[in-house]
Amino acid sequence: METAQLSRKDQIDQTATALFRTRGFAATSMRELAAALGMEAGSIYSHIRSKEELLHRICFRLADEFFAGFDEASADDALPAAPRLRRAVESHVRVLTTDVAASAVFLHEWRHLSEPARTEFLALRERYETGFRELIAEGAAAGELYAPDPAFAALTLLASLNWLPSWYRPGGSLTPPDIAHRLANQLLFGLEVRGN
Amino acid sequence: METAQLSRKDQIDQTATALFRTRGFAATSMRELAAALGMEAGSIYSHIRSKEELLHRICFRLADEFFAGFDEASADDALPAAPRLRRAVESHVRVLTTDVAASAVFLHEWRHLSEPARTEFLALRERYETGFRELIAEGAAAGELYAPDPAFAALTLLASLNWLPSWYRPGGSLTPPDIAHRLANQLLFGLEVRGN
DNA sequence: TTTCTTTGCTAACGAACGTTAGGATTAGTA
DNA sequence: TACTAATCCTAACGTTCGTTAGCAAAGAAA
Incomplete structure (x- = not known):
């Protein structure tokens, strides 16, 4: 076999x-x-070729996956910003839970990259965060989301998500989609304007 | 001078x-x-005495400060859970912003402690998180907070806070109390039951 | 059969590591 | 003055580091 x-x-x-x-x-x-x-x-x-090549490959592969997930989640122009943000959050959680170890490395070990890879990496991360920021800003402008400071909100949102690899263990009682849903709920119901 | x-x-x-x-x-x-x-x-x-002694001192000093702040913030028995949680959040942010560098070390470098310090440290951290969890559970039981899963909520809350050292720079446009207030707002208005 | 690729070994390179021993200097104290 | 504590130095220790050179075995491809 x-x-x-x-x-x-x-x-x-x-x-x-x-x-x-x-x-x-x-x-x-x-x-x-x-x-x-x-x-x-x-x-x-x-x-x-070198030890650093290993780190480089891990970090940039994960960056690719985060971007691919985000692009797919936020592409649908017909959808309002709030549900697109929800999908982006779920995609982010999916990448994190699919490859927890690589995600943890991506989040914490990138600073051991030497130049110019390090700067390159930070630029990617900045671009990714901007995607969330703009989605939140769009939702705020449309009145779908309550976010007086979209940059602040984006930072806090990603922060909550990125802590996940430090406590998530595959095979726990919550499945990755569960986690994605609950996180999105906890974060978005804090952001979304409640109708009543 | x-x-x-x-x-x-x-x-x-x-x-x-x-x-x-x-x-x-x-x-x-x-x-x-x-x-x-x-x-x-x-x-x-x-x-x-050794390089590790430096790390040890940093980690355990910060642990002390977090505990002292939390105990003071949550001590007032007359106060409902929600405002006590707010005070605990503000205390946590105050410690983080007062000593950003030490906080970052506390959050990320503890795993280079060798035994038994490492286990000891993790027990402290667990106890600290439990404090937040219980505060949230108490608020949820009293109907002050919306948190179907207090453990999950506590994790997410601390996650949002602990990301702060990775972007906070002293001397920025936001003062530490500003940040504490905004973070508490963003997190608690997502947790607190809205009266209307 | 010959050739190439993959995979791995042993042995070693120079550099950097945390740490120590032993001695010197300085300033404050008795 | 003599003593003590604080501070720093040089020189070196044994160890570990990332990496390389050179060689060998084994299987696939020609």
Whole structure:
């Protein structure tokens, strides 16, 4: 019976992600990573160019996924801003829960990227936040959302979501869609104007 | 004119805090820290026992401050849960903004503590979160707050607050009390039952 | 069969790491 | 004056770091 059949390189990426998440990038040595893979440190370099390349790949792959999810969620021009924001929140949670370890690395370890990757990464993150900010601002302008300061609201909203990898454990009592729904509710019912 | 007049040890703590915050504990070397203080690496050990002692002091001092603030904010038994929660939120923000660098270290670098300090630290954090959870549950039971899942609500609330050190810069347009007020508003008006 | 790719090893490189020993200087105190 | 505490230095320790060179085995492709 054939299982996953990950290429060795993908196995390395995956194990590195788990280690970077729990011990941090700087505190994870190549020898540790090699041991977790059942090989020697030097051997890893048959598959990758450097330790930082591992981090780079993780961070930018996640960035891609966040963007793809957001673009799809917020694309529908016919929809009002509020439900598009809800969909964007749910997409964000989906990415976070689908790959918790990589998300944690994405959120916390990016600063160990060296230039110019680091600046590049921050620009991406800024662009992503702007997407949320504009969605909230649009909803506020239309009277759908209560957000006197959209930038502030966007920051707080993403903050709530991004804390998720620090407590979410796959296989808990809440499924990812549950979590997405509840988070969206808690955050949006605090934002949405209540009709009565 | 006499200024601060920090003891050398306090200067070391302070500089270490700033470095641990921006570069991370593991990625900060004692030689880097020494250079930032205008001295040699070996000289630091006239003042401290080890690198980890620095991290330990930062983390546990902050824990003390968070607890002291929370206890004071939530002590008044005559007050309903909702305003006590508001005061606790404001206290939390006050600690975060008073010492942003130390807060960031407290939030992100604790995992580089070795045992048993690490377990001890996590127990403290758990106890702190429980304080918020119980306050929210009390408010929910009294009908003051809308929180079908107090644990979930507490997590989300603290998440929003704890993201603050990653964007707050002292001297910005918002003063710490402003920020505390706005955050409490955005979070509590999402939690509080609206009377009409 | 030959060739190429994948995968891994051992051994080592130079650099950086946290930390220590031992001595020197200075300022305040008795 | 003698003593003490605070402060910092140089030089080095043993260890670990990321990475490389050179070689070898094994399977797929030609």
